[in-house]
Amino acid sequence: MTSSTPASGNSGAARPGGRSARVRAQVLEATGRRLVEQGYDALTVDSVAEAAGVHRTTVYRRWRDVGGLLADLLEAAADDSWRPADTGSLEGDLTAMNQEILAAVAAEPSLTTALIAASFRSPEAARALRAFWEDRYARSAEAVTRAVDRGEVPPGTAPRPLLVAATAPLYQELVLLGSAPDPALPGAAARAAALAAAAGAFTAPAAERG
Amino acid sequence: MTSSTPASGNSGAARPGGRSARVRAQVLEATGRRLVEQGYDALTVDSVAEAAGVHRTTVYRRWRDVGGLLADLLEAAADDSWRPADTGSLEGDLTAMNQEILAAVAAEPSLTTALIAASFRSPEAARALRAFWEDRYARSAEAVTRAVDRGEVPPGTAPRPLLVAATAPLYQELVLLGSAPDPALPGAAARAAALAAAAGAFTAPAAERG
Numbered sequence: 001m002t003s004s005t006p007a008s009g010n011s012g013a014a015r016p017g018g019r020s021a022r023v024r025a026q027v028l029e030a031t032g033r034r035l036v037e038q039g040y041d042a043l044t045v046d047s048v049a050e051a052a053g054v055h056r057t058t059v060y061r062r063w064r065d066v067g068g069l070l071a072d073l074l075e076a077a078a079d080d081s082w083r084p085a086d087t088g089s090l091e092g093d094l095t096a097m098n099q100e101i102l103a104a105v106a107a108e109p110s111l112t113t114a115l116i117a118a119s120f121r122s123p124e125a126a127r128a129l130r131a132f133w134e135d136r137y138a139r140s141a142e143a144v145t146r147a148v149d150r151g152e153v154p155p156g157t158a159p160r161p162l163l164v165a166a167t168a169p170l171y172q173e174l175v176l177l178g179s180a181p182d183p184a185l186p187g188a189a190a191r192a193a194a195l196a197a198a199a200g201a202f203t204a205p206a207a208e209r210g
Numbered sequence: 211m212t213s214s215t216p217a218s219g220n221s222g223a224a225r226p227g228g229r230s231a232r233v234r235a236q237v238l239e240a241t242g243r244r245l246v247e248q249g250y251d252a253l254t255v256d257s258v259a260e261a262a263g264v265h266r267t268t269v270y271r272r273w274r275d276v277g278g279l280l281a282d283l284l285e286a287a288a289d290d291s292w293r294p295a296d297t298g299s300l301e302g303d304l305t306a307m308n309q310e311i312l313a314a315v316a317a318e319p320s321l322t323t324a325l326i327a328a329s330f331r332s333p334e335a336a337r338a339l340r341a342f343w344e345d346r347y348a349r350s351a352e353a354v355t356r357a358v359d360r361g362e363v364p365p366g367t368a369p370r371p372l373l374v375a376a377t378a379p380l381y382q383e384l385v386l387l388g389s390a391p392d393p394a395l396p397g398a399a400a401r402a403a404a405l406a407a408a409a410g411a412f413t414a415p416a417a418e419r420g
Contacts, residue, residue, distance in 0.1 A: 116386065120327040130387050161379070165402050168378035169371070171386060176326065177340050192375050192403070192411035199409055201402035 005104035005112045006077035006132050026052040027059060028076050031069045036109035040118045045069070067124030074115065074128035084140045090147035091187075091194040094166040097140065098186030101167060105174045106181035116175055137163050144197075153197040162202040166193035215314035215322045216287035216342050236262040237269055238286050241279045246319035250328045255279070277334030284325065284338035294350045300357035301397075301404040304376040307350065308396030311377060315384045316391035326385055347373050354407075363407040372412040376403035 017024075030052035034043055043066050049056040063069045085096035104112040119126040141159035148155055153162075169189040173179040196202070227234075240262035244253055253276050259266040273279045295306035314322040329336040351369035358365055363372075379399040383389040406412070 117330040119386075120330055126388060133387060161398060161402070164379050164382055165375070165399070168382035169374050172374055172378035172381055176329075176381060177343060178336060188371060188411075189375070192371070192406040195409040195411045196402040196406040199405040201398075201405045 005101050005136075006074050006115055006129070023052075023054055023058065024062075024072075024076070027054055027063070027069070028073045031073050032111050032114075035070075035114045035118065036111050039114070040066075040121050043069075043118075067122040070115065070118055070122055070125035071128035074125070074132045078132050078135050082136070082139060084143040086143075086146065089150075089194075090143065090152050090197065091190050093143040093146070094163075094190035094193055095187045097143075097163075098167060098170055098190050101170045102174070102181055102183075102186050105170065113175055116171075147194075147197070152194070154200050154203050156203040157197055157200075158202045158204065162193055162197050165196060165202075166190055215311055215346075216284050216325055216339070233262075233264055233268065234272075234282070234286070237264055237273070237279070238283045241283050242321050242324075245280075245328065246321050246324045249324070250276075250331050253279075253328075277332040280325065280328055280332055280335035281338035284335070284342045288342050288345050292346070292349060294353040296353070296356065299360075299404075300353065300362050300407065301400050303353040303356070304373075304400035304403055305397045307353075307373075308377060308380055308400050311380045312384065312391055312393075312396050315380065323385055326381075357404075357407070362404075364410050364413050366413040367407055367410075368412045368414065372403055372407050375406060375412075376400055 027048060030048050031043070034048060034051055045059050045063070045065060046056050048069060049059040052059070059069075063072060084093050087093050087096060101112075104110060115125065115129055119129045137160050140163050144153070144157055144159035144162055147153045148157055166189055169192075170185060173185060174181060237258060240258050241253070244258060244261055255269050255273070255275060256266050258276075258279060259269040262269070269279075273282060294303050297303050297306060311322075314320060325335065325339055329339045347370050350373050354363070354367055354369035354372055357363045358367055376399055379402075380395060383395060384391060
């Protein structure tokens, strides 16, 4: 599964590999399943090993603790070929990203929301989640480059703050405010960010330019 | 203390009142202090009662449990006279809001961040935090009304999505991504939202207009 959010815990399953890759896929799938079903507090190495049908010593040796399991779950989720949609317009590309975020965060249960919650408990999960998001921002920069090339936004438009502006309202509404998922939100947030970008909101201030 | 975030746990202390108001102020101050110092897991009614110097039976009777304490802490924080700054421009007013958010979230320790973390553990804290934010959005709407009156943004500009767009990047960067506080962020996020608003990003689509 490809996504702009860590919605899938079993990316490893699709990869070629021998017994080690299979064990990893089983353990990470069990980690994600137990996290969404029972929450962070119920997540133990022993319970994951049992749910995965893998010897607990194997899990302790390879992942050490719950933080290690969550970090590897996020690393596996990032180990895919995700690229932003190329719809022909910046607003369209950002809307597609936001639709993926809406789907992942509004899923019941939502692995994405469970991982965000876990990031407040486990420093390793927090670091891994941030690395996942930074990787997604970096990959999504091509949508901004295309918009510059098409003349939709000014040269020098910085991708990262534009991508944060486009996507942050989704996390604010759905994760922090717990609002009911609004199918118009992905497009509305995308449109606002694209309009701001076109007006030069994300180019460096004149004083900082060349 | 007035703030656009629940940064203060002792608003009750400033209110007139007799013994009951004093007990509430003491208990809520102790709740906030223990939450930021030791985290949600260490927060118990007994430990709060001890830290507040109040009999535990009093705390159980009035607040019932940790969720009740956190919800009342947020209610007390909302019980103030906060209004958005009136700087003469929408960008200025939004920047002032974002500077308050940056100060509250980047404080060490940060009660705001601790309450957001607690909202993932306690449904009562989550409901109270959402009510706090909705109250702040409602009060901040006057900054948008002023911008409409000045002709900075089109008539029909909806305050809430504009306010979410202006402030969400702060929570995304500082709380969810754990980025180092950037003193330019409050103004940059405010400017982007103001430019989007001026371009009509937050007016209802034509089909929905009367």
